[in-house]
Amino acid sequence: MKELKLEESILSYILLILALLFFIFSPISNVRATSSTRYYAGYYYNGGSGPQHEGVQGNIFTIYPHVPYSETCAEWIDISLSIYENYWVQLGYVHHWVWFIFPFLTVDFYVEKNDINGRRMIYPTILKPLNTHTYTYKLLLTGSGEFSYYVYESSNLIFSGVINTDPDNTVDLLAFVETSVTSIKIDGSHFMYLRYKYTGSQWPLWDRHEPYWDYPYYLDQRGHYEFAAYGGG
Amino acid sequence: MINENKKFIISLSIVLIIFIVIGCYQPSVSQFTLDQPDFYGISEEITLEEFLNYTSRNNIPIHLPIKLPTENLKMTAIYLKKSPFITIIVYSEEGNKDYKTAEFGIEIIRVNPDRVPTFSDLQAKAEKSPNVVAKLINNWPVIIYEHAYNGHPEFREKYGDYNLIAFVYIGQLRYLIGAPLVDNANDLIPTIESMSLAN
Numbered sequence: 567m568k569e570l571k572l573e574e575s576i577l578s579y580i581l582l583i584l585a586l587l588f589f590i591f592s593p594i595s596n597v598r599a600t601s602s603t604r605y606y607a608g609y610y611y612n613g614g615s616g617p618q619h620e621g622v623q624g625n626i627f628t629i630y631p632h633v634p635y636s637e638t639c640a641e642w643i644d645i646s647l648s649i650y651e652n653y654w655v656q657l658g659y660v661h662h663w664v665w666f667i668f669p670f671l672t673v674d675f676y677v678e679k680n681d682i683n684g685r686r687m688i689y690p691t692i693l694k695p696l697n698t699h700t701y702t703y704k705l706l707l708t709g710s711g712e713f714s715y716y717v718y719e720s721s722n723l724i725f726s727g728v729i730n731t732d733p734d735n736t737v738d739l740l741a742f743v744e745t746s747v748t749s750i751k752i753d754g755s756h757f758m759y760l761r762y763k764y765t766g767s768q769w770p771l772w773d774r775h776e777p778y779w780d781y782p783y784y785l786d787q788r789g790h791y792e793f794a795a796y797g798g799g
Numbered sequence: 800m801i802n803e804n805k806k807f808i809i810s811l812s813i814v815l816i817i818f819i820v821i822g823c824y825q826p827s828v829s830q831f832t833l834d835q836p837d838f839y840g841i842s843e844e845i846t847l848e849e850f851l852n853y854t855s856r857n858n859i860p861i862h863l864p865i866k867l868p869t870e871n872l873k874m875t876a877i878y879l880k881k882s883p884f885i886t887i888i889v890y891s892e893e894g895n896k897d898y899k900t901a902e903f904g905i906e907i908i909r910v911n912p913d914r915v916p917t918f919s920d921l922q923a924k925a926e927k928s929p930n931v932v933a934k935l936i937n938n939w940p941v942i943i944y945e946h947a948y949n950g951h952p953e954f955r956e957k958y959g960d961y962n963l964i965a966f967v968y969i970g971q972l973r974y975l976i977g978a979p980l981v982d983n984a985n986d987l988i989p990t991i992e993s994m995s996l997a998n
Contacts, residue, residue: 649838651964654950656833681950733966737885737908744833774882780836
């Protein structure tokens with residue numbers, strides 16, 4: 567009787583280990599297969615042939631799409647610092663997977679930059695962007711190599727901060743939805759009141775735009791400073 | 800009964816430890832990278848003649864190097880976005896037209912007049928960082944980074960994470976020169992010295 571119990575317990579350990587091994591290794595291969603692909607839908611400001619802009623602002627409606635394991639979906643505004651070297655600074659919110667004993671899908675506000683010194687991503691607050699809420703995101707050059715960021719809901723400041731970049735010359739302004747896999751359905755994405763800044767304190771609405779989307783995503787171009795994005799799934 | 804409880808606690812602890820270890824070794828899930836769309840979707844590929852005509856018509860003086868880091872480098876592509884003005888000129892020994900992976904390239908953008916750095920600005924920056932050199936070449940402020948991170952995954956796969964780049968400020972234009980096969984700043988200086996008005 568005792569021997570039988572011992573065998574049962576050994577068997578259950580073996581099964582547990584097998585289940586864990588399967589759990590560990592199957593998602594890793596999935597991550598590696600999908601990590602480098604990106605799909606986009608959104609606007610470039612297309613800001614004329616004059617001097618460069620120094621800030622971008624926009625209202626983004628928050629959506630909670632289904633995001634498969636290890637995949638990601640983000641909505642952001644961005645200032646491009648070099649196309650050739652792929653340098654930029656970005657502010658928005660992102661759905662992503664994290665591990666804390668188990669894998670969890672979470673959503674965070676974030677600021678990210680890619681520059682001469684490398685890549686840096688910051689989650690500036692523990693507060694989460696809430697589903698169906700609209701937040702105002704503002705990103706602007708405020709000093710040599712220094713970009714300030716602000717996120718508001720209505721007129722209430724949720725968080726703000728500073729991120730340093732090198733270089734700091736602005737090349738273009740962008741507002742996009744980004745996914746890592748086309749099975750993420752982005753219906754409901756909505757960017758409004760996109761604004762730019764040259765110098766001074768004025769924030770004019772975008773008065774031109776250049777649309778861009780990757781199949782199977784599409785844009786509903788409601789004006790120079792407003793668009794909805796949909797598709798995928 | 801005590802033995803059963805002990806067994807249960809030990810089993811639970813083992814499972815928890817395994818999950819924590821897995822969590823620690825799963826960086827690929829949380830270390831995702833966001834990006835921005837590449838330049839091909841929003842720019843047009845044009846010839847050198849078309850580029851020089853466009854920049855002449857729009858009073859944009861363009862300086863291009865006569866001497867390249869290696870003799871076999873040839874201009875393979877020019878990508879232009881007119882608004883805002885962004886140009887990428889690609890050079891390659893292999894006929895590569897991809898600005899992300901070619902052996903040499905120049906990006907030209909406009910800079911706000913009050914954002915054009917002086918030579919002393921660049922010197923102050925270079926003094927703070929190793930592998931950064933500031934020079935005044937042909938009276939143009941120049942800063943060369945011998946160890947600059949490149950943001951393109953395709954580039955990093957081919958050359959590694961870092962490359963040598965230079966920023967040359969001529970008038971209100973910023974020329975970003977990327978030279979992954981050049982090892983040090985001194986080897987790029989003759990190329991910058993040879994930049995002359997092309998239109």
